[in-house]
Amino acid sequence: DQQVKQNSPSLSVQEGRISILNCDYTNSMFDYFLWYKKYPAEGPTFLISISSIKDKNEDGRFTVFLNKSAKHLSLHIVPSQPGDSAVYFCAASAGGNSGYALNFGKGTSLLVTP
Amino acid sequence: DVKVTQSSRYLVKRTGEKVFLECVQDMDHENMFWYRQDPGLGLRLIYFSYDVKMKEKGDIPEGYSVSREKKERFSLILESASTNQTSMYLCASAGTGRIYEQYFGPGTRLTVT
Numbered sequence: 001d002q003q004v005k006q007n008s009p010s011l012s013v014q015e016g017r018i019s020i021l022n023c024d025y026t027n028s029m030f031d032y033f034l035w036y037k038k039y040p041a042e043g044p045t046f047l048i049s050i051s052s053i054k055d056k057n058e059d060g061r062f063t064v065f066l067n068k069s070a071k072h073l074s075l076h077i078v079p080s081q082p083g084d085s086a087v088y089f090c091a092a093s094a095g096g097n098s099g100y101a102l103n104f105g106k107g108t109s110l111l112v113t114p
Numbered sequence: 115d116v117k118v119t120q121s122s123r124y125l126v127k128r129t130g131e132k133v134f135l136e137c138v139q140d141m142d143h144e145n146m147f148w149y150r151q152d153p154g155l156g157l158r159l160i161y162f163s164y165d166v167k168m169k170e171k172g173d174i175p176e177g178y179s180v181s182r183e184k185k186e187r188f189s190l191i192l193e194s195a196s197t198n199q200t201s202m203y204l205c206a207s208a209g210t211g212r213i214y215e216q217y218f219g220p221g222t223r224l225t226v227t
Contacts, residue, residue: 006156032214043118043204043218044157089156093214101147101172102216106156 003027004092006105013112019077021108023090026071030092034102035064035075038087047088048075080112117141118219120205126225133192135222137205145208146188147216148172148180150201157204163188195226 005024013019021035031052036044050057050064050073057064063076077084090105121136139146147162149172159172161180169180177199181189188207192199202223206216 034214036218041220043206043220045218046215049214091157101159101162101170102157102214103159104149104157106154 001026002106003030004090004103004105006088006090006108008108009106010109010111013080013110015082015112015114016079019075019080019084019110019112021075021077021088021090021110023073023075023105024071025073025092025103027092027094027103028071029094030103031095032093033064033066033073034091034093035062036089036091036104038089038107044089077110080110082112082114085110085112118205118207118217120203120219120222122222123220124223124225126227127192127195128227129196131192131195131226133195133224133226135190135192135203135205135224137188137190137207137219138186139188139205139207139217140186141207141209141217142185143207143209143217144185145210145216146182147206147208148178148188148190149204149206150174151204151221152201160190195224197226200224200226 034049035047038044066073087107089107091102118139148160149157163182179191204221205219208216
């Protein structure tokens, strides 16, 4: 059963605009959330993370928001650039109880057009 | 920079063959993971290891086994390859201090015919 859900398989955004990628989760034991970015023929690379004790984390153009009551998080990219075109995976962990293993969503393919 | 390498980028094997996928990391990380990635399914955890000779089953361990004899090396073994094991296999490692931030290798595209 998918515990981390990314319901939008793809998203297209114009360069310079905001990209918003969404993620929902079902397991209330998750206490750490991450976003990974993946280019074709490469492994995923870590992008940004957030602990469940926070509701926002920002790193340059990337901001992750966490709404624990709604079990929802989102990744905002502002401004979007063509080099941001990739597949973005949302991931979550329940910490030591699960051996720190990550549960991944199915991914959202972002296309940033010039 | 952390480097995670995988022995092959592409591999073609026949049904019933024993397949070894090797992963090596150079950052002295305690934790190593094997995932498979399939279209529409995202990344699914097969096995992980948090120390030498230790292993834990992930979400889909059936048909696979692992070996961790040295800290830097984590091997995934398909005892008898089947066509439904055709997939992209990704290895990752993480240090204990920042265990959630896993570093991935480039992946091995395995085709079982």
